[in-house]
Amino acid sequence: MKIIIFGATGDVGSAAVKAAAQRGHQVTAVSRTPSALAAISPLVTPLPLDLLTDPQAAVNAAAGHDLIISALRPPAGREEDLIPLTRTAVQAARHAGVPALVTGGAALLKLADGSGHTVLSAPGFLPEASRLIAEACAAQDAMLELETGVEWTCLRPPALLTEGPLTGQYQLGTDTLLTDAAGVSQISFADFGAALLDLAENPRPASQRLTVAWGAPAPALAAG
Secondary structure (H helix, E strand, O other): OEEEEEOOOOHHHHHHHHHHHHOOOEEEEEEOOOHHHHHOOOOEEEEEOOOOOOHHHHHHHHOOOOEEEEOOOOOOOOHHHHHHHHHHHHHHHHHHOOOEEEEOOOOOOEOOOOOOOEOOOOOOOOOHHHHHHHHHHHHHHHHHHOOOOOOEEEEEOOOEEEOOOOOOOOEEEOOEOOOOOOOOOEEEHHHHHHHHHHHHHOOOOOOEEEEEEOOOOOHHHOOO
16 A cells, blocks of 8 residues: 555654555655654655645645555644644545544543543543643544544554554454553554554444554563
8 A cells, every 4th residue: 555654753653654664565754854764664755744834735745645644643732733733634635535544542532440431531540741632632532523524543542652562462442441461551652553554454444433452461561
């Protein structure tokens, strides 16, 4: 496939770029400073672009691709930018007539304790430092809910998205926060990127939200 990845130099974006290239897909890697990504593979074409200042260029760049992956995540202090960034990625998919895979957030995932609370609403669950990005992710969910002009899938991480190994082993869910066998909700950037590519290669029904997490304790954290 020909895949364009927005946010290609972020933790999730770079993992998705690597996974796509390793699987033989042609990748257009979009970021404000994507030049270092060219060293990953000859299949990767860096494209410097700022979606906030030139959204039409993003729309134009998507033409001729088979799929859009949005791995966009604004820096701390700019959390509200997630909405216009995601809107631009979805608009690009609409104009190109292709599906969009959107990296979401865990904010509206329900806790598995039966309380009815979500990650965002549960008292004391969310660190205060994470609240602004969680609220932005909730708004991103609401925006996607109103989007009918493009086939989208939103993949939401577990509670902890972190550095770690590529295991190739994970579980998919829908609206409830997933945990591993030790009760920890986590996955590595590498496995999250792999999960995005698995969805790209084996698409599910459009316009749905999924979540992903390790189903076994992280190898890097295992006792031994």
